[in-house]
Amino acid sequence: MDGRKYVSLCKFSSMAGNVNKISLSDYYFELLRNLNADSKLDLIARLSQSLKKSEKEKNISLEELFGAYKSDESAVEIIAELRASRTFNHKTETL
Secondary structure, eight states: OOHHHHHHHSEEOSSTTOEEOOOHHHHHHHHHTTSOHHHHHHHHHHHHHHHHHHHHHTTOOGGGGTTOOOOSSOHHHHHHHHHHTOOOOOOOOOO
16 A cells, blocks of 8 residues: 555644544445455455354354363373473572
């Protein structure tokens, strides 16, 4: 993005050097407005599908996740492996 486009996205206030930021949607619209119609339709479809997926994912309860982790190792073996992999970097400094 060249400097002229960036300046058009951010409006600089002359008072105390403050920058008035535009909304994120306005920023992306400015960035994407020159795309052809097919590309815009593809983006609309992808955004719509991402909304549908996120709505489905929100309905997962914690109870549905119970027992989701499967392993051939027993719980005792997993705990022993976790404890063995711990590393401590505690160094005592001399006075």
